[in-house]
Amino acid sequence: MIRQVRILRKSFLSFTTIMMILLTALFCDMAAAVAVTRGELVHEIIKTLEIPYWEGEKYFVDIPPEHPAKAAAETALALGIILPNETFYPDLEATNAEALFFALRAMGLRHEAQIIEKLTPTENSLNIPDYIFPYYLIAEDITPEAPKDILSRPKDTLTQETLHQLMQWLRDCKAGLVWEKTFQGEKSSLTLHRENIGTPPTGxxxxxxxxxxxxxxxxxxxxxxxxxxxxxxxxxxxxxxxxxxxxxxxxxxxxxxxxxxxxxxxxxxxxxxKTQESQALFWAAVRFLPQETSPKIITAGEIAGKRLPISWIAQNTGAECAINGGFFNKTKIIGSLIVRGIPISNPYGSRSAIGWDVKGNFHFSRGDFKAKATIEDIDIPIDSFNEMKDHHQVALFTPHLWYYATPIPDDAMEFVVRKGKITEEKYSHLSNHLVPKDGYLLVARGRFASILRQIAKPADIDIKVQMADEIMKDVSYLLQAGPMILKDGTFCANNEGFSANTILERHPRTIVGYDGVNLYWLIIDGRDPWHSRGTTLKEAALIARELGCHSALNLDGGGSSALWWQGNIINKPSGNIERPVPYALIF
The missing domain is CATH 3.30.70.240 (Alpha-Beta Plaits)
Known part of the structure; x- marks a missing residue:
């Protein structure tokens, strides 16, 4: 009898233990399934990313002062993580899609979402809000991978379990985030790249x-x-x-x-x-075959005005892609520029340049040259282009920059050239300095003016360019910038006279690179801590080398860096406004 009682007691204890285990599991499942509110979601995102709380004026009218999500929600609004509104509805249940939206905005990927929205024709078949959809597409391609439970059920309510997965993902992203997306155009491909989370701005x-x-x-x-x-x-x-x-x-x-x-x-x-320290980095690269699609240099003067935004130049030339070129100061181009075989700007020392012929063969070397006008076997050296310098010199004025030449001294002679012939001559003090659209203007002073006046008109004239490096002898287009940052796959140490700030500080960059087959136009954004920090020249060279380039040249950067592709400015120019430039590279 005693033995039977012991057996029953043991069985009862086992049953009780099992029931406790089952009930505990049930309660855990119920807790995991409890919906997460918008307020809880934002609070966890702000805390996990260690974003400092906003201490200033409060805006939301539907969050009482004692609400636990008050500080986080106001912080998110102050930083633009939450879309501006007077109400937030902190106790409304959050969805998985909304969780991705807030998380990616908090990490600073708003520009990427804006570009995705413009470039992706994908229809929003998920029936989630359209303003969230681009962020969902970004989340699909991010490394580390976003939680599958959230991606697979974007319309579902966010639960404690999926919130825990989201916060772990954010912690992983803090350690290192990479997002990359490639789009295929008619003549080129565009790769967008973003790495690391950004630092919220101070204003x-x-x-x-x-x-x-x-x-x-x-x-x-x-x-x-x-x-x-x-x-x-x-x-x-x-x-x-x-x-x-x-x-x-x-x-x-x-x-x-x-x-x-x-x-x-x-x-x-x-x-x-105001800029801050940041690890965020964004770049965009266009790759194309120059033998199939040879790029051109188009000046603003060929369209309208002395400087134009990249987008204007692209839209007026039917281009698929356009990018800024070399350096300039206001309307003055700095460094050699050759367009369709005609030099239109003076060399700047022997700084590096990129040049190519009509067949798409590219060369990287020094960009200085000498030019002369040959008229009836008489060689006249040309000393400057689209500007007049010293006495006893000859200058060439082309229609690429402006429709009239200025300033021209009164003691000069002007020789109008159309279709390879000098057709007329004028005294400068009696001229309107008009540069013919179908030719150019040769302006001479001193003894060269006397020599040119003695030649019977019309006279055949040929402009010849002698490049300092023989490898550049047949180029139809050339632009001088610098410094060269990659040669034979190795970083170049020669700073070519550029300042330490240009070389060593992080800035927005424009780079042109070549792998022997493909040409790359690379834009690196900077000066925006939440979006992209910019790079030093060596860091830019490493990116170009990772793309496969063995040669790479630094072009004008800073606020001038802009990339236009298939109807859109792809990068985020410093200052958020396109800086007008005197010319662009297009194809």
Whole structure:
């Protein structure tokens, strides 16, 4: 009898233990399945990414002061992680798609989402909000991989279990994030690359550029005079650039940008203010076969004006792709530039250049040259291009830069050349200095003016260019920039006279590289801690080498770096506005 009681007691204990285990598992499953609210989601994202809490003015009217998500939600709004609004609905259940949206914006991948939205024709078949869909597409291609439970069920409610997976993913992304996407065009391919999460900015500034009359500007200044905001304007090639700020809250900047757009009738853009240390890096590279698609140099003067944005040049030439070229100062091109065999700018010492012929054969070498005009077996040295220098010199003025030559001294003689012949001559003080569209203007002073006057008109004339390096002798196009950063796959140590800041500091960059078959145009963004930090020249060379280039040349960078592809500016130019340039490379 006692033995039977012991057996029953043992059985009862086993049953109790099993029930406790089952109930515990049930409660755990129930806890894991508990929905996560928007407030909880944002709180965990801000905490995991260690984003400092916003301590300033509060905006959300539907979050009471004692709400546990108050600080995180206000921080997310101040940084633009949450779309600007007066309400947040912190206790509303969050979806998996929304979790990806907030997480990627908090890591600083907004520009990537904007580009994906423009370049991806994919229809939103997931029935998630359209503003979230580009972020979902980015999440599909990120390394480390986003949680599969979230990607596979974007419309589902976020649970405690999937929230835990999301936070682990964010921690992994902090250790190192890589996103890369390639698009195929008709003549080229475009690769977008982003690595590491960004650092939130310390402020924002609003800018607008265009033709504004004085009444617009006075209205603008009066509107913000009581808000202690700085309103400034500067003259640019496109008219004026207006800036308002700084703002330390994104929502306030966003609302103000809308007001400025209405006042000026021109889109006002929000850009980050003040740079910080950051590991974020974004670059875009276009690859194409130059033998099949030989690029061209197109100047702004061939379209309209002395400087134009890259997008304007591209749209007016039917190009698939366009990128900025070498250095310039206002409207003056710095360094050699040869367009369709005609030199239009003076060399800058022996700095490096890239040149190519009509068959698409590319060469990298020094870019200096000498030129002469041969007229009836008489050689006349040409000393300068599209500018007049010293006495007893000859200058060549072409229609690439402007439709008339300036400044021209009164003691000069002008010789009009059309279709390879000198057709007329003029005294400069009696001339309007017009440069023929179908030719060029040869301007001479001193003894060379006397020699040219003695030649009977019309006279055949031939412009000959002698490159310093024989390898460049047959080029139809050439631009001089520098320094060369890769030669035979090795980083070049010669700084070619550039400053230490240019070489060693991180800046936006434009690079042209060649692997012997493919040509690469590479744009590296910078000066935006949440988007991209920029690179030193050696870091830029490493990227070019990873793409397979054995030769690479640094072009103009900073605010000039811009890449246009299939109707869109692909990168995020420094200052968030295209800087007008005197010429572009297109195909």
């Amino acid at each position: 924002w500034i609003i800018s607008a550029e265009g033709q504004f009359n004085s009444l617009n500007l006075e209205d603008l200044k009066a509107s913000f005079s009581s808000q202690k905001l700085q309103v400034s304007s500067e003259t640019t090639a496109m008219g004026k650039r207006i800036t308002v700020g700084p703002f330390i809250h994104f929502a306030k900047a966003w609302k103000t940008a809308g007001k400025i757009t209405r006042i000026l009738n021109k889109e006002a853009k929000i850009e980050t203010y």
